[in-house]
Structures are given as C-alpha cells and as structure tokens.
Amino acid sequence: MKTMLKGSLPKLSDIFPPTDHQDRETFTPNAFYPNLSEWLKRSQLKAESEWFAAIAALENILLQNQNNAAAGRGLILSGPTALVRESKALTGFEFGVFTVKALKHLQWPGFQLPSQEKSAADVSPTEIHELPLLPTDPIANERFCLVFSESFALLLVLGEDQWGLSSFQFSFDPVLTQQAWQQLRQRLVNLRYPQIGTLEAIIEANGSPSPDYRLVSQFSRQLLQNLPNQPNLDLKKTKSPINAEITPPKEDNSNLESGCDLELLRALTHEIRTPLTTIRTITRLLLKRAKVTEDVQKYLETIDLECSEQIQRMELIFRAAELGINPLGDKPIQLIPIALEKVFQDSIPRWQKQAKRRNVNLEVNVPKKLPSVISDPNLLDQMLNGVVEKCTRSMASGGLLQVHISTAGNQLKMQFQTQVKSPNLTLKALGKVLMFQPETGSLSLNMKVTKNLFQALGGKLIVREKPEEGEILTIFLPLGRIK
Template structure:
C-alpha cells in the first residue's frame, strides 16, 4: 500500500523507543524522554558523519573549495558544529518565523550571499506550516542516509528515525515542496545535490553502529543498570534536560558563526579594521562556546553516578597555568582589569584531571572578572600548603580610596544555574562548582571580605609521587 503524504514529516519514521526501566507517566515526562532521545540520536548521527567523511578537517583547514560530501537538512536551527561537518556537508536550515535570524549567517554583507559559496543557508517556513512545530535532521551522503524527527504523534511527543529509502524519499519530497514555495531560486542546485546523494539501501553495519551509539549517548537516567541508577529528583531531572537543550542550541549557531568568520579571515585584502572586528567576533564566539561547554560538562558531571568517577592523574599544574594565564590576562584586559600573578618558579605536581580542571578554572576566572568594576586589580597567588596546593583569587579596588564593589547579586535558576542581572551572566551555581572541584580531587572555598570582596581559594592534592 502506498504511503500517504503527511502534512509534516513526523509520521514518516518508526518511533525510537528503547526499553526504559522508568516508564513515563505524564506528558512532561514523555516530553523529557523524547528530548533525551533526540539528543542521543543527534549525537549518534554526528559520530556516524565523522566516521563517514573522507578525512578529519580542522578549522585551520577550512576553505571555500572544500569538496561537498553530502546534504544535511535541519530545523529549526543548525544542529552540528564540528568543523569537518560544517565544511563538508551543504546544510539547509528550515527556520521558524519566530526564530532569531541574527544567529544565522544569511545576510552578512547587505546582499544575499551565494548559496553554493557558503555551504549553509536558512529557509523560512510559512507561519502556518505544521513543520514549524518539529525538529528534524535529514542526512544524505554516499555512505548512508538517515532521518531523525522530534515531533508529536497522536498528541504525544515522539522521537523517530529511519534508514528506509522510501521514508527518506517521502521526507525529501515533503521538504522540497516547501522549498519550491519559499526559496525556488535555490531549487536547481539542491536538486543536483539530492540526486547526487539520493537515499540508498542501508548497509547493516551503519544501522548497527547507529544503534550502538544510541545506547552510548543515552543519559544515565535512562539506560544505567538498576544497581547503578542515580536517584535524581524529578525537578532536577527537568533542569538537566533544559540545560542540555539550552547549551546545545546556543553552541551550535555560535560555532557556525565562528566557522564563517574564520572563512572570512582567510580572504585577502581585508582592511585592519575589518580584521580587528572579525577577530573580536571569533574571540567572543569562542569564549561563549567554551562557557556553554563548561555548563554542559558541569551539569553532566554533577549528575553522574558515583561509580562513574572522573579519571584523576598526576599532572603539572605549572604547565596548565602557563597555558591558561595568557587567556586569563586577555579576559581581564578587555574589562580594563589588571591581573597580577604570584607563582613560584617551580611548582610540585598535583593529582586531578587536566582537561576538566583547565576548563573549570578558566570559567571560574571569567565569572570572577565579570563581577569587578573597571580598574580593579586581581591577585592570583599559588603556594604549596602542606600536602595541598593553594590557588587563590582576590580583587583589590583601583586605589585605597575607591570603594569596593558590593557583593554580587545572583538569582537561582533551578537547582544548577545562577543568573546575574547586572552582567547578564549565566553560570553554574557555587554548589555545583564546588562539587566539580571535589570530583577533580580538590576543594573550593568562597568567602566575602569587607576589603577584598569575594575571595576564591582552591586546594588541590599534591602528588605523592612528587613528594617521595
């Protein structure tokens, strides 16, 4: 029997419904479950794409001549941020009428950029289009074809996927019809890509790999064995799902903007003023991407089962500080702050996780500098104290006569985040940050002093190998 063409594309694919030891009992739980499955599916698609593309490409290798290896159609925002995917797949994003078009690189020069040149283009859906209520990802490559949809069926949230060429063909025809209405000028080029990467019969190895990745990327709350299951309050689980979705939706468009900016920076004959502005855009995007990554990782670690501890190892804190201090100083200088550092010439090794510690420290310093008035001085002191290494941050006013800043006002957002109205800064709350340092083998102490304002003190355990 021939399949009827649906109004959206959510009915084209079977439901992704792995066994759940904690079945949903109401719509809110069903919604959280569907979003969790969507995130798992998208992470799995990204892994498949990175394995299928000819070779890994870094940002420094991007060029407008990069060969297109496939067609990617998503909604309502760009989904993937990895440079290899951004550069090698031509991406079309169906945006909703209320989407923030400023986040998409659609009109950077006062004219509509060339559709083929930029490898990424937004197309706005009609306001009454039922597709505006869905999230979807259609992937067409020479290796595999796949569609993933987050929508509703029979009034309930559903995440669905399919490798079936018939389903993919119906999905493509549904999207092509919309493009014919709203962006017919691009149809001939997209038709060429769709014909070049038309849906193919799935190789069972890609399907098996995708299924395995689905399990690997599922949040602990859905797939952990009962013996290791973490009892997370429903309210906290909702916070985690919201933060995961929020950080993903922010990082993805920012990464797209940064990639396009770096492509522009490669263009010859740019004026110094333009180079300076593009450099500032690149830097700001990178900082915000790193902040979102810290929030995402922090929440993930904060809700991890105790049995899944962070890997700790003997590491050189001196090398970490040598790498991070220039970035900290740049952050301070941009806010007209003076960063003074007092570090011994030779530091003992500590026990922690170098990658996560670097990210957490940089995020902590950034939040610290955002709260200080222009002209303040930040003192960073590192000293061995017994069997621990002490790293302390404190601020001083511009002069002895200058009043110190008032204590920072922070509003809680859920149980994991705080918001500072004066700066617009969103960050992990101090309880979560303290838990992160505990997972990293250390300890964070926060005190308010009348003269120094907020003082942050971090203790890290010294390596017994270094002491012996």
C-alpha cells in the same frame, strides 16, 4: 609522566597543513548567510562520504598487497572503532583500536608498570589491541586510521579543518605519518599502556617508507570510484538561522532531579551552542580573507574568543547538572597526573585576554618550579577559566585581580583575589545549578555546584569576602608525581 590539557593536546587533524579549498576561498558571507545551515550540512556529508570511500579503497589495496607481497608484519591503528572489515584475511597485520572503553580495563595501581611487557613475538596474528583513550581527549571526537606496512604508511583523518568545518584528509607523507604515531604514542605513554613496546617494534620494523607513485594513484582512483553521488541540496529554500525568531526559555525553578530536566538542559545548551558555533565559523572565515583591516581583525578576534568562551561555559553548565544528577554519568571524571607547567602555560594567556577585554588588570605569581597535580585535565581547564571569568565580570573597570600559586603541604594552593570592591550586582537563583545576573545577563554556576565540582576533582574551594575590598577564592588540589 607528562599529561597535557585538552586545549594543548593536539588533534590528528592539526597535523595537516592549513588547506585552501576553493569553496572556502569563494565563500561570501552575505551570499551564504541564508543558507549556512545547509552549507555546513553539505560540508559534513562530503567529508563523511570521502572518509568511507577512503576506507574502502584502503581495504582493497591492503588485500591486493597481501597477495602480492612477502609475509611481513604491519600495524593498523584506528579510533574509535576497528575499520577494516577483512581483518581476518590480513594475517600479517596487528590491529589497535583507541577507545574510551579500554580505559576501564587498564590496570595502573599507583601508575606502576607491570614487571614484564609482552614482546612482539608473543602477540598472535591479527590480535586486536584495545588502546586506552581519555574521554576528554580531542581525538575521541575524530575518526582516524594510521597504517604501517612494508610498502607504505598512510594516515586518514575525519575531523575539522582550521575553520571548525568537517573535513577529511589523508597523506602518504612519511613525516606526517610519523608525527601522527608520535601523537598517539604520547597518549599511550601518558596512560602507562603496558604493551606499547609491541607496537613500537612493529613500526620500527616497517619504518615510514615513501610509497610507489603507482600505489598512491591507485588509492586516489579507487577513492574517487567509491564516492557516492552527492545529493543536491536546495539552498534557496533554507532560512537564515540569524534571522530566525528566538523565544527565550521561561525561568525553570525545578531542582533538576529528573532525567527530563537533564534532557531539557541538554537541549537548551545545545541550542545556545549551535548559533555561537555558526557565528564563530563565519568569523574565522572572515579572518581568513586577505582584505581585512587591522581594526576589523581585532573585532573579529574578540568575537571568536567570546564565542569560544561561551560555548565552553555551556558545556560546563551541562556537565555540572549531569554530575549533580548522576555522579557516574556517561563520562565519569578521570583523575590523572597533570604537569602544572603546561597547565599555566596554556591558561595564563587566555586569562590575560579575559581580563583585558573587561579592562581588569591581572597579576599572576607562579613559582619557578611547579609540582604535578591529580585532576581531570579538561574539567580543570574549564573550571579555572570559569573562576577567572567570574572574577573579571564582577569587578569594576580598572580593578586588579591577583593570582598566587603555591604549595601547602601535599596540596597545590591557587588564590584568586580581587583588590577592588565589586559593583553592587544582583544574583538570582535559577533552580539549583545556575545563577542569573540581570544587570549583565550573565549565567554562571552557583557557589554550591562550583564547590562540588572542585570536590569531584579531588580538591576544595574556599570563598572569603572582605567588606569594601572584594573576595578571595582559594582552590586546593592534590599533588601528584610525574616520573
């Protein structure tokens, strides 16, 4: 079984080719800086309006085809909720809903498949299949609908475009609809969903037919008819979030044991992520412009990378506080087998960029043959990035960071060793979760919280300091098997 990290697991919106909308082409940062928040709101409202209009158009077409076509079996996959209201009238369709809640009902002792699998003939008409989805899966934050019928296949996705802006896209292209199914199928395979054969049988029976052009025209026409009137947003009255005065939060020495403290931290991390997301959006828009010099492009890419890292760090800080207060939380840690080849294939290039930006040399020694580990893909990705960030930030320019990967019994051993003495940097505690470095302005998780997080991942973190040399951080994770 091959499981991928969030960073490598594609979203359904990634299937669509990059778009060149007119409003993106004519975007001028100088003109839109004062109105960016309203501009982003307009983009979100537009995408959501198109999504609901498309669902209504799809429902009408399915009902019309139901009356005109011979009895056949179709399949409608969606997430995170069922979308077609007239499901009982569509007697020839099965419905599958991808949801995180379904993971709780999935029985996978030892990751073994049940002895018998339901056949397509055993499924009653209009049965709704609850399909499991990991909380860390990127499509858990998308709304989508994938339809397979005798006369057409259709993909609808409400997600983000290549600039991170809200976007609705749809396609009748048989190639794209099959790509979408393969993405969803791989997720079911990863989680050992026992009734995947039922879904495959229906899709294989229908295939991905090229639709009649009249059907595509009918869908597009009904989509436009269902669109509501867009509100006129007064952009002149909006204020620039960049020019807004920011009051730094006062130091909070509470122990984060109450729900109020957790909500405060949630609000603070949100307020930090929001301007960073805005800056990253503008940066990606500027990168798209054709008249960007090589030097400017390099600077913009650095800004993009830094914003992404800080956004991820804020998410990790809040997750750590949430787990410290309520270990179960709304998003419990899901430990599953992960293929290490994919982990390091995605992580090492990011680590190299982190080290290069701080003029630190990085050496990574990875064995040719790697086992799998049992962990939470998204949280492990964030934690490893955080370890590399901690090491590179505390090292002197020109220092060497060595990473050794090996096995130790039934555990994976990852050793991060700094070869140059770290500068004398002061660390101040902020409550029981954070550490603050006045010299650099850096916020990080304290060592106790970091160790607790690795323990929640089923692993262990050991830190040893060597005088005049640096420190060694050793991470152990339980091994698993991928069949």
